[in-house]
Amino acid sequence: MNDTLRYIMTKIFLAIPILIGITLLAFGLGLIARGDPALARLTVDPDYIPTEEEVQALREEMGLTDPIFIQYGRWISGVVKGDLGESYLDDKPVLSEMLRLLPNTLLLSFMSLTLIVVLGLLGGILLVVFQDRLFDVIGRILSIFIMSVPGFCLAYFMIWVFAQKLKLLPTSGTEPMTAFIMPCLALALSSACLVARLLRSSILGELVQDYALTARAKGLRKSQLVFRHTLRNALTPSVTHIANVFGGFLGGSMITESIFSIPGIGTYALTAINNRDYTAIQGYVLFTGFAFVLVCLLSDLICSYLNPQIRLGRRV
Amino acid sequence: MKKFLFYCALTILIAFIFIGIFADLIAPMDPDAINMANSLASPSAEHLLGTDHLGRDLLSRLIYGSRSSVFIAFFATGCTLLLGLTIGLVSGYFGGWEDQLIQGVVNIFQGIPSTAFVVAVLGLLGPGIKSLLIAIVVSSWARFSRVVRNQVLGIREMHYIEGARAMGGSNLYIIRRHVLPNILLPLLVLIATRIGSTVLTVAAMSFLGLGLRAPASDWGIMINDAKLYFVNDFRVLLAPATCLTLFCLSINLIADYLRDHLDNDADTARIL
Amino acid sequence: MDIRVEDLYVRFATLSGDIEAVNHVDLTFSQDQITGLIGESGSGKSVLGLTIMGLLQSNATVEGRIFLGERELISLSEKDLCAIRGREIALVAQNPATSLNPSQKVGRQIEEVFRLAGEGKVDSTRRTHELLERMGFSDSERVMHSYPFELSGGMCQRILTAIAVAAHPRWIIADEPTKGLDAVVRNQVYDTFCMVKEQYNVSLIVITHDLLLARKFCDQIVVLYSGRVLEINTAQAIFNNPRHPYTQGLIASLPHLGMRPMPGFSAAFTDQPSGCVFHPRCPYIDEDCRKIEPKLIPVEEGSVRCHRYS
Numbered sequence: 001m002n003d004t005l006r007y008i009m010t011k012i013f014l015a016i017p018i019l020i021g022i023t024l025l026a027f028g029l030g031l032i033a034r035g036d037p038a039l040a041r042l043t044v045d046p047d048y049i050p051t052e053e054e055v056q057a058l059r060e061e062m063g064l065t066d067p068i069f070i071q072y073g074r075w076i077s078g079v080v081k082g083d084l085g086e087s088y089l090d091d092k093p094v095l096s097e098m099l100r101l102l103p104n105t106l107l108l109s110f111m112s113l114t115l116i117v118v119l120g121l122l123g124g125i126l127l128v129v130f131q132d133r134l135f136d137v138i139g140r141i142l143s144i145f146i147m148s149v150p151g152f153c154l155a156y157f158m159i160w161v162f163a164q165k166l167k168l169l170p171t172s173g174t175e176p177m178t179a180f181i182m183p184c185l186a187l188a189l190s191s192a193c194l195v196a197r198l199l200r201s202s203i204l205g206e207l208v209q210d211y212a213l214t215a216r217a218k219g220l221r222k223s224q225l226v227f228r229h230t231l232r233n234a235l236t237p238s239v240t241h242i243a244n245v246f247g248g249f250l251g252g253s254m255i256t257e258s259i260f261s262i263p264g265i266g267t268y269a270l271t272a273i274n275n276r277d278y279t280a281i282q283g284y285v286l287f288t289g290f291a292f293v294l295v296c297l298l299s300d301l302i303c304s305y306l307n308p309q310i311r312l313g314r315r316v
Numbered sequence: 317m318k319k320f321l322f323y324c325a326l327t328i329l330i331a332f333i334f335i336g337i338f339a340d341l342i343a344p345m346d347p348d349a350i351n352m353a354n355s356l357a358s359p360s361a362e363h364l365l366g367t368d369h370l371g372r373d374l375l376s377r378l379i380y381g382s383r384s385s386v387f388i389a390f391f392a393t394g395c396t397l398l399l400g401l402t403i404g405l406v407s408g409y410f411g412g413w414e415d416q417l418i419q420g421v422v423n424i425f426q427g428i429p430s431t432a433f434v435v436a437v438l439g440l441l442g443p444g445i446k447s448l449l450i451a452i453v454v455s456s457w458a459r460f461s462r463v464v465r466n467q468v469l470g471i472r473e474m475h476y477i478e479g480a481r482a483m484g485g486s487n488l489y490i491i492r493r494h495v496l497p498n499i500l501l502p503l504l505v506l507i508a509t510r511i512g513s514t515v516l517t518v519a520a521m522s523f524l525g526l527g528l529r530a531p532a533s534d535w536g537i538m539i540n541d542a543k544l545y546f547v548n549d550f551r552v553l554l555a556p557a558t559c560l561t562l563f564c565l566s567i568n569l570i571a572d573y574l575r576d577h578l579d580n581d582a583d584t585a586r587i588l
Numbered sequence: 589m590d591i592r593v594e595d596l597y598v599r600f601a602t603l604s605g606d607i608e609a610v611n612h613v614d615l616t617f618s619q620d621q622i623t624g625l626i627g628e629s630g631s632g633k634s635v636l637g638l639t640i641m642g643l644l645q646s647n648a649t650v651e652g653r654i655f656l657g658e659r660e661l662i663s664l665s666e667k668d669l670c671a672i673r674g675r676e677i678a679l680v681a682q683n684p685a686t687s688l689n690p691s692q693k694v695g696r697q698i699e700e701v702f703r704l705a706g707e708g709k710v711d712s713t714r715r716t717h718e719l720l721e722r723m724g725f726s727d728s729e730r731v732m733h734s735y736p737f738e739l740s741g742g743m744c745q746r747i748l749t750a751i752a753v754a755a756h757p758r759w760i761i762a763d764e765p766t767k768g769l770d771a772v773v774r775n776q777v778y779d780t781f782c783m784v785k786e787q788y789n790v791s792l793i794v795i796t797h798d799l800l801l802a803r804k805f806c807d808q809i810v811v812l813y814s815g816r817v818l819e820i821n822t823a824q825a826i827f828n829n830p831r832h833p834y835t836q837g838l839i840a841s842l843p844h845l846g847m848r849p850m851p852g853f854s855a856a857f858t859d860q861p862s863g864c865v866f867h868p869r870c871p872y873i874d875e876d877c878r879k880i881e882p883k884l885i886p887v888e889e890g891s892v893r894c895h896r897y898s
Contacts, residue, residue: 021424148565153557210686217679248429273439288432
């Protein structure tokens, strides 16, 4: 137990410099590319041409003339206090705007996660159980095909079929809850197929290991062997992959959210980008980075739970 | 069966590359020629796939679209490969504090989901082909270098490297003659999947209006154009979507086959 | 209950062509005896062991018959085979370090056998304790709560043996039980098997290339080469009076008997020589050896597959 605790602490400790690095990266990205935000802000209204003095005054007011590390210090101290700055466009605080939109993204992400986990695990196990039979062959061909359909093509296809032709589901918005069905499918389906294939091949990889032979020699049937022994060992790559995908979802899926007009983190970022709103982009990079790193941390911990060798054996 | 699918996929991929290269010769019409009178026309002898909402020939646009997709995908993957390979080799082969430092940076770059990264870079640099390339390379080199490094770390411990060193081989010579050939094969799978995902990224970004800009012929832009019209005429959406799917499918099949094939030696050894 | 193998033929389909791993083997493993299967790597000895238990990979084609008493095993359904595995024939797999599930505690892996036999949780745990103590573990509590990678190779070997004997099978097939272990641990393994043989009253098939173990431990020895039986005899006769040139070569290559290596290598599976499989390496090669495959000829109490004895 002590070793387990130490492993968890090490993992958390190792995540800290990465998080700091992400703040640097987010800040740096903004710095490199922001152009002149003062000028950008004054020219929001295309009919108004600001004078050089006005621009200079605003620059000083926004602190753009200070040395870079002071700007970073100011920014990071704000970040620690939960202040990601205000959007240059409408002066609304970035963090509270994102938090306002977060529930939609969270809902969509968790629904998709559930779908991926359920479909992926179920599919993977079924493919193994029916290995080399018709179900397996068809399943594999179908899954590689679905995997190859880009999410936004799938989204439009579904809109065409379910909303336009069959008039079953609403095309956009967040109400009623059924509006989430299509976005969720568009996001999750290809990942679910990938997970199923990944799981299938890793279970098959485990089935030819020496320990599987011992287990079969005990008199276990194939299904028992899969569930009691190999599944747990085969899960690691799938868990890592799901964590990667889910971490990405948390950052908002711009394409899906914009196709289905769901106000979420993704649409927020998209608006910010189209307006070159660099505080908002910075905030977005920071937010997605943190969410991603934390999800990956969680997946590392799950993997170490699944495979005790990671936390007890070789010490990294 | 697998082999058959693999060759089909390879043929499709090569066909896409050829169509991309010789788009000028193959395309029956100018992809940008607007003819409002003939908008959203159904397939006919003149326009084999019909026309889009501006009356442009759909087939020609698809053909030019494969040029931009294939070109960007291969070029971006090549750049990523070069950068990732160099950094990964240095990091894995020499080790020490350089390795620690590089791995630190890699960890940070891997700490941001790649789509978010691409979008952010694009948003900050502004749309266009150049920023698209930069965004893709910047967001994906880390993954490459990590894989290369891990491969190199494994190979570095092999006895034949020690042997080469004992015979007085220089570092450069050892890397060229012994390390590179041994990591290239496993990298092939990664390269293949990378090309596929790059095409997707390009299309997605163009779709969002962050990559290539209209009126360029690109599958992503075509899908974006089609989103207002597909309700009446699904063909305008189906055509670019099919191309995109076909391309990804062929890449997936190739990667799948390569993965199986590379593992096979180990499998045969396991039976006996 | 004897295990009788009749005209057994096993072929693997691989990308580089078909591999005939076991080639028309007739054998009888007699009850209450310890039979050693010896041969170099790739002689088909492990495959033979796995075939008896029906544990080959799906790319294997098996022809012939295997009888356990009156029952024929090859034609049995997977479900019936599962009832035989572990309870009537058990396996001690090779490579003890990798043959236990790395993510499950050792105790659970042994208990599983009792649970499969239909015992309750409490009973299974109690019997696991007893079994571990009988296997020479003084701190069975600690061992039960260890993961396999926390134990040494010798300990894992004993755990594997414990799993095999747990359900009191009639037969145990031990696949390379001493492979990769040092001399001290090899002796421990030998002691463990002697104990198992006495206390559990099982018959054993020991697959090994450790000639000294075979000589010390086995009653009967079968020499395999390229999937064929070349010689069968009692352990004593094999070592004191080897008849087949291959057996003679094996014995002569033992360290304390001069360590003379045999010339040549065994033939590739995909490209087997005509006539006698051993003829390319045989010092007594004759015209017939190249063309005609010799039959298994009874000589005194054993039998040998060589033209020189016909």
